[in-house]
């Protein structure tokens with residue numbers, strides 16, 4: 208299942224936040240969206256997830272979601288959004304409970320995703336006992352459990368320290384390599400974008416417009432922290448963004 | 463900056479203390495013991511006249527007598543039954559309607575002013591009305607206690623529902639959970655801390671109303687017992703009754719605390 212944005216513009220009241228965005232999200236790829244803060248990245252993601260309607264333009268779904276997919280468009284939140292009163296197992300199980308699955312089927316799915324995210328040993332822990340990185344792994348496990356057609360990730364690693372972020376990026380790459388998934392990955396961190404993105408979409412400052420789409424052909428598994436090709440791409444992205452970011456920053460200060 | 467040796471070094475002054483309520487076991491008990499000992503000493507030495515305050519040891523004797531004549535249970539059982547039934551009705555209605563107010567803006571617009579209007583009414587003043595509506599028997603007592611528990615529970619519950627983390631609700635929606643699942647698995651558990659602390663207050667109010675209800679037309683019950691003792695100026699029995707009420711309050715509070723520890727073990 209592919210997603211397509213067709214000349215999408217969006218206003219909040221008088222303020223235009225997105226201007227004429229046309230973008231393809233092909234299945235099996237990770238599309239990273241980068242841009243200065245306030246440029247409408249989260250808004251764009253909410254539209255893709257059906258939580259918001261664009262003022263003009265259309266959000267299209269091309270083709271049907273796979274047969275066994277319980278929740279085609281699935282979010283991963285920056286602040287994890289785990290239920291603190293449920294264990295790791297319970298949090299993953301939550302999203303399976305409304306789909307008429309038998310207890311055994313649910314247990315099998317939960318065991319599978321916990322194994323894939325290396326959380327099996329923590330199945331009975333409560334969120335308060337977990338570190339930030341572990342919590343986000345639980346959220347990823349929960350998203351995988353519904354077998355999404357597209358994962359919508361809004362700065363999923365931004366609440367984590369940089370070491371944890373590296374580890375989780377490796378986990379995401381490993382997950383994708385074992386079983387490619389489609390994802391839209393919003394970030395303001397260019398290093399994340401060049402590690403995870405097959406396609407990197409650069410937005411301008413508000414109103415967000417498509418500045419450039421960079422394609423990276425290097426397989427995810429071969430990308431390493433500090434790789435010269437990736438460094439060069441990151442430099443290129445930064446040169447695209449730096450003036451925008453500076454301007455956006457000044458704009459916020461001036462109100 | 464030349465002579466930085468150990469000899470000229472000073473400790474950095476610590477100024478980070480306080481503002482951290484911690485557990486101090488036994489202090490509460492000590493306050494009770496000291497007050498009781500003071501009363502005992504005062505009444506024995508004649509510093510406090512027996513008409514002002516009964517001697518604590520006499521109250522204890524009265525209590526013992528009450529226990530041995532099995533009258534204690536004759537009074538306690540109906541009281542606890544009334545408290546349990548009345549509070550159960552009031553609290554469940556309160557939680558139910560509080561959740562509805564929290565969820566639906568129409569219900570909120572309709573009921574919040576009503577709740578605000580009945581909250582400040584001293585429910586005791588309505589006892590005669592309840593007697594007319596429900597009869598002089600148990601039903602009017604249940605109604606009074608239920609009504610008194612209802613209002614604080616409603617207010618605590620809808621405030622607690624308002625405070626449930628919206629991100630969690632969005633999460634539920636984004637995974638396509640049904641309405642009922644979101645309410646029962648996200649909203650209500652998330653509101654539980656607020657509901658339980660509201661329950662502490664409403665159950666205390668329930669005890670106050672229990673006594674009021676029993677002072678009007680009850681043969682047995684702590685309230686009736688206190689009323690009888692009061693009209694005879696039998697201070698020992700009056701105080702024995704009051705002590706029972708205090709113990710009841712402590713027991714209720716301990717019960718809520720136990721439920722909190724079990725249900726809210728997920729809190730950081």
Ligand SMILES: Nc1ncnc2c1ncn2[C@@H]1O[C@H](COP(=O)(O)OP(=O)(O)O)[C@@H](O)[C@H]1O
Pocket residue numbers: 219224242243244245246247248249250251413
């Ligand atoms: N619900 C809303 N109502 C009004 N303005 C909003 C709303 N959500 C976001 N905005 C504004 O739209 C702009 C884009 O927001 P957002 O999509 O969150 O940006 P980003 O995620 O790129 O930082 C910001 O200026 C923000 O203040």
Ligand SMILES: [Mg+2]
Pocket residue numbers: 248249361
């Ligand atoms: Mg954002």
